[in-house]
Amino acid sequence: MLDNPIVNKFSHLKPGDTKFVTDGLRDFFLYKDLGIAEATGGRVLAQLVCANSAPEKGTGWHQHMADFHIVIMLKGWARFMYEDKEHLVAAGDTVHQRPGITHYLFDYSPDMEYLEIVSPADFKTVDVESDVPVPAPTPWKKTA
Numbered sequence: 001m002l003d004n005p006i007v008n009k010f011s012h013l014k015p016g017d018t019k020f021v022t023d024g025l026r027d028f029f030l031y032k033d034l035g036i037a038e039a040t041g042g043r044v045l046a047q048l049v050c051a052n053s054a055p056e057k058g059t060g061w062h063q064h065m066a067d068f069h070i071v072i073m074l075k076g077w078a079r080f081m082y083e084d085k086e087h088l089v090a091a092g093d094t095v096h097q098r099p100g101i102t103h104y105l106f107d108y109s110p111d112m113e114y115l116e117i118v119s120p121a122d123f124k125t126v127d128v129e130s131d132v133p134v135p136a137p138t139p140w141k142k143t144a
């Protein structure tokens with residue numbers, strides 16, 4: 001990254017300029033790019049993440065290799081294990097996901113939507129082992 005010239009483009013994205021897509025990290029989530037990776041030459045990713053299907057197994061225990069990572073819950077809620085502690089992250093909450101922290105997103109509401117800001121944009125994710133028990137997800141109610 002340091003070998004590359006700094007990219008700092010002005011960017012003003014409207015809600016309709018990008019769409020939620022399925023080709024993100026998890027197939028049970030949809031991801032909407034907010035143009036920041038492009039504007040910063042990959043130094044920072046900003047994306048909206050929403051639920052695509054009901055929680056089943058969740059993410060599994062994992063860590064992200066990043067320099068910076070925050071999650072701001074905009075709608076609904078998600079339940080995470082961060083190391084051995086359960087956290088209900090609800091709309092209005094902000095989480096600083098310390099780089100390398102072992103965590104597991106195991107439950108979320110149908111209307112969940114969060115803003116995730118990560119550096120670098122191409123951060124890596126590694127699955128890890130943990131003996132900490134993880135609660136079951138909350139079934140989604142069938143709607144008529």
Ligand SMILES: [Fe+2]
Pocket residue numbers: 059062064103
């Ligand atoms: Fe994660």
